[in-house]
Amino acid sequence: MFDPSSSIIVGLEIGTSKVCAVVGELSADNALNIVGLGQSRSRGVRKGEITDPSMAEEDIRQAIVEAEQMADVEIRSVYLGVTGGHLCGFNNRGVHPVVSADREICEDDVQDVIKNAKAINLPAQNHVIHAIRQHFLVDGQDGITNPVGMLGARVEVDVHVVHGNLNRLQNAIRTVKGLQLEVDDIVFNGLAASLALLSNEQKELGSVVIDIGGGATEFVVYGNGIIKHTGVLAVGGDHISNDLAYGLKVPLSRAEQLKIEHGSAMVDDSAKGQTIAITNELGMPLRTINLEHLRRIMSLRLEEVFQLICHNLSQAGAFEYLRSGVFLCGGGARIPEITRLAEQVLGMPVTAGKTNSISGLKSALDQPEFAAAIGLVKFGSLQQRKRAARSLFGQGIRSTIGNLFKRA
Amino acid sequence: MNESTNTESSVPATSPAATPAANGKPIIKIVGVGNAGLAVLDCIVARGIDSVELLAINSDAASLAACSVPSKMLLENKLMRGLGTGGDPERGRQLADAELPKLKPLFEGVSGVFIVVGLGGGAGSGICPVLARAAKEAGALTLAFITTPFDCEGSRRREIASEALDDLKAAADGVICLPNQKVLKLIDENTSLIDTFKSSNDLLADGVQGVWRLLAHRGLIEIHFSDFCKLLRDRHTESALGVAEASGLDRSQEVIQKLFAHPLLEGGEILGESDAILVSLLGGPDLSMAQINRVMEQIQNRCEKAQVMMGAAVDESFRDRLSVTLIAARKNGKSESVYEVRGNGESAEELDDQLMTRGGGARPPSRFIPPPPSLPADKMQKMLAKQGRGGGAKTGKALPKMRQAQLPLEIVSKGRFDKSEPTIHQGEDLDVPTYIRRGISLN
Numbered sequence: 001m002f003d004p005s006s007s008i009i010v011g012l013e014i015g016t017s018k019v020c021a022v023v024g025e026l027s028a029d030n031a032l033n034i035v036g037l038g039q040s041r042s043r044g045v046r047k048g049e050i051t052d053p054s055m056a057e058e059d060i061r062q063a064i065v066e067a068e069q070m071a072d073v074e075i076r077s078v079y080l081g082v083t084g085g086h087l088c089g090f091n092n093r094g095v096h097p098v099v100s101a102d103r104e105i106c107e108d109d110v111q112d113v114i115k116n117a118k119a120i121n122l123p124a125q126n127h128v129i130h131a132i133r134q135h136f137l138v139d140g141q142d143g144i145t146n147p148v149g150m151l152g153a154r155v156e157v158d159v160h161v162v163h164g165n166l167n168r169l170q171n172a173i174r175t176v177k178g179l180q181l182e183v184d185d186i187v188f189n190g191l192a193a194s195l196a197l198l199s200n201e202q203k204e205l206g207s208v209v210i211d212i213g214g215g216a217t218e219f220v221v222y223g224n225g226i227i228k229h230t231g232v233l234a235v236g237g238d239h240i241s242n243d244l245a246y247g248l249k250v251p252l253s254r255a256e257q258l259k260i261e262h263g264s265a266m267v268d269d270s271a272k273g274q275t276i277a278i279t280n281e282l283g284m285p286l287r288t289i290n291l292e293h294l295r296r297i298m299s300l301r302l303e304e305v306f307q308l309i310c311h312n313l314s315q316a317g318a319f320e321y322l323r324s325g326v327f328l329c330g331g332g333a334r335i336p337e338i339t340r341l342a343e344q345v346l347g348m349p350v351t352a353g354k355t356n357s358i359s360g361l362k363s364a365l366d367q368p369e370f371a372a373a374i375g376l377v378k379f380g381s382l383q384q385r386k387r388a389a390r391s392l393f394g395q396g397i398r399s400t401i402g403n404l405f406k407r408a
Numbered sequence: 409m410n411e412s413t414n415t416e417s418s419v420p421a422t423s424p425a426a427t428p429a430a431n432g433k434p435i436i437k438i439v440g441v442g443n444a445g446l447a448v449l450d451c452i453v454a455r456g457i458d459s460v461e462l463l464a465i466n467s468d469a470a471s472l473a474a475c476s477v478p479s480k481m482l483l484e485n486k487l488m489r490g491l492g493t494g495g496d497p498e499r500g501r502q503l504a505d506a507e508l509p510k511l512k513p514l515f516e517g518v519s520g521v522f523i524v525v526g527l528g529g530g531a532g533s534g535i536c537p538v539l540a541r542a543a544k545e546a547g548a549l550t551l552a553f554i555t556t557p558f559d560c561e562g563s564r565r566r567e568i569a570s571e572a573l574d575d576l577k578a579a580a581d582g583v584i585c586l587p588n589q590k591v592l593k594l595i596d597e598n599t600s601l602i603d604t605f606k607s608s609n610d611l612l613a614d615g616v617q618g619v620w621r622l623l624a625h626r627g628l629i630e631i632h633f634s635d636f637c638k639l640l641r642d643r644h645t646e647s648a649l650g651v652a653e654a655s656g657l658d659r660s661q662e663v664i665q666k667l668f669a670h671p672l673l674e675g676g677e678i679l680g681e682s683d684a685i686l687v688s689l690l691g692g693p694d695l696s697m698a699q700i701n702r703v704m705e706q707i708q709n710r711c712e713k714a715q716v717m718m719g720a721a722v723d724e725s726f727r728d729r730l731s732v733t734l735i736a737a738r739k740n741g742k743s744e745s746v747y748e749v750r751g752n753g754e755s756a757e758e759l760d761d762q763l764m765t766r767g768g769g770a771r772p773p774s775r776f777i778p779p780p781p782s783l784p785a786d787k788m789q790k791m792l793a794k795q796g797r798g799g800g801a802k803t804g805k806a807l808p809k810m811r812q813a814q815l816p817l818e819i820v821s822k823g824r825f826d827k828s829e830p831t832i833h834q835g836e837d838l839d840v841p842t843y844i845r846r847g848i849s850l851n
Contacts, residue, residue: 001737016425016552046824046828047825047828047829047831051828085829085831233831233833233838234838235831235838236833238824238825239825239838239839240826242822242823242824242825242839242841243842243843245823246821246823246841246844247841247843247844247850252823252824290850293850294849296843296850297841297842297843299851300841300843300846301841301842303842303844304838304842308833315615
């Protein structure tokens with residue numbers, strides 16, 4: 001892991017509809033390049049969580065093998081994306097008094113205050129996935145990114161904490177470890193997707209990333225360059241298919257197919273009175289389905305999802321940060337007219353997110369459903385850069401000390 | 409209702425709010441409507457409030473018979489066959505409308521009517537707005553004490569409750585609302601269902617009792633009925649009520665602590681946000697000025713911008729005890745428009761002038777009743793459509809129209825989510841198709 005030559009970073013997302021592994025290569029000048037992609041249909045996952053480990057294991061193996069072949073590398077460790085209704089995000093504040101005589105804030109003070117902020121009182125079965133640093137406050141003055149060297153009596157820091165049920169997180173990790181793969185880190189899928197989609201400017205202006213996956217919908221709010229709010233709703237594309245299967249009285253697989261071929265997030269006048277003929281495997285017509293009903297069912301479900309998100313955002317007071325709008329990704333972003341529906345409900349400009357910040361396989365980058373997996377690679381690259389910087393820092397001190405001795 | 413206090417000072421004899429009973433106390437009637445209302449009445453009976461008339465109204469004969477209140481009134485028509493309203497507020501409304509001539513005389517000569525009701529069902533939600541209107545037309549100050557359903561009771565009941573609440577706000581002088589969901593925070597895991605409802609009923613009974621005390625006791629520092637009306641007027645969309653009682657040496661400290669811990673005041677936070685607060689203290693003959701001072705100081709510290717009105721009364725039975733009733737009200741931008749006077753182009757002031765220049769002519773016993781609130785165009789359309797249908801039925805039969813409802817016999821299977829953990833959001837199972845939960849039919 002600490003070997004500087006190992007610059008292969010793999011993101012693995014075990015989704016409800018597909019398992020997807022993305023291989024990225026970090027070059028010596030820290031540029032990230034996507035070199036491989038493997039995917040397979042997922043069968044052992046419901047609502048973003050593994051329900052059948054043996055099935056899931058098989059699907060993961062297939063995706064990893066495909067990615068290995070494409071990138072021509074051997075995958076040893078992955079950054080694993082996690083999601084599910086049990087994940088929960090909140091903001092926490094840590095406080096630390098500056099004790100030094102001259103009131104200058106030093107690196108130790110910063111480390112202490114971060115430590116305080118991360119000390120969160122959670123039930124024993126909960127595990128903190130991320131504690132993302134937001135802004136520092138020095139004597140109540142907000143918006144400070146690095147307080148080292150400033151004068152003040154009190155440093156505070158806000159962290160955004162994402163936590164989840166330990167056992168349910170362990171399930172995914174164990175399944176991956178069962179394939180002789182190391183898990184470098186687990187990452188909240190919504191966070192990963194936002195890393196892949198948003199530019200720094202968009203983060204600064206304030207935006208929401210909504211990842212509409214198969215089993216769960218994640219949303220992440222950025223404002224002033226930092227994460228302000230996160231959330232998961234355990235409703236996704238699977239629910240649409242299920243609603244259709246129930247409402248149109250067709251098998252689930254047929255509902256899935258109808259959703260992809262004829263679905264839309266809005267009910268237009270053009271759909272009124274139109275019918276779709278379902279044929280059997282021999283091409284004989286079985287029955288007809290009302291297109292308007294199909295779209296109405298979809299539209300209501302999607303509208304509800306956006307309404308729930310809208311409600312959650314307004315409760316968190318997130319709307320005041322958002323000047324750049326909403327970015328959609330995940331398989332749900334492919335639904336025609338979904339941006340129009342989202343605009344209607346959320347009252348903000350909505351665009352389908354594009355992964356711009358990374359170079360590499362064009363075919364992989366253009367797909368909204370790979371945003372989270374690509375984001376995992378990006379997360380990995382940021383981690384490695386951080387590690388590299390830290391070790392460089394260590395070396396720097398060592399060398400200066402060495403120099404001192406030499407001079408003496 | 410808007411100008412009742414002004415007219416009171418000029419023509420006190422005819423002003424109903426000042427109608428005193430023989431013993432100098434205003435006559436107050438407490439009316440419980442619907443099953444929840446009856447439960448609260450039972451609670452009040454158990455507390456033994458004297459010199460107050462209780463009346464139980466319901467559409468369900470069985471629960472009415474079980475109620476311990478002596479005077480009862482059953483609203484029924486033939487089509488119900490003693491089954492009650494079946495959770496349809498429209499039926500309740502029609503019943504009450506039909507019985508309106510019987511309801512009005514109940515409130516003649518009464519100065520205050522408290523309507524106690526749990527919204528969300530058929531009887532309570534349907535009957536109480538009509539009742540409030542009847543009481544107000546008879547000239548009584550009308551206060552509604554309501555509970556709203558728990559979140560888990562589903563969105564249908566929540567909608568019924570919020571619709572009824574809007575109606576009630578337009579009809580009554582004041583509405584004091586206890587959302588049952590807030591009660592949920594008070595109870596622990598092991599509290600039984602009976603106890604939960606009991607604590608909700610108790611809270612409501614506390615409120616009724618507190619306000620009754622405030623109005624019924626001759627105070628040393630008096631709060632007039634008119635002050636009370638003034639406080640609640642236009643603000644009742646956002647009023648909260650807290651009652652606390654303590655005894656012993658430290659009672660003034662203790663009562664304040666209890667008051668701020670009251671669930672309806674949200675830990676005293678409400679106080680900071682409200683703009684008018686009424687505090688009524690009731691103590692024994694040993695009530696000292698220092699105690700009053702201590703209590704008021706604490707309250708005033710919490711609400712700097714609010715107009716605070718206080719009253720104090722002494723009751724022989726409250727020796728060594730101190731009870732504080734606090735009503736906090738907040739003006740709400742929206743509510744103003746709702747109570748704006750509409751129709752005939754006359755403002756309330758003009759109307760009042762007319763009444764006064766009539767020169768001692770007989771003034772109708774009823775106070776000024778605002779016309780129903782102005783409705784947005786789409787709602788109006790909906791109501792008109794409803795009326796249209798109702799009218800059609802009336803031509804055939806004189807009986808109020810009963811809607812044919814479909815029973816939800818179809819069991820909704822959750823398909824592929826049958827065995828997975830359900831996704832529950834505010835009491836709704838999101839795994840069930842949205843169109844089914846919202847009751848949208850596909851045809």
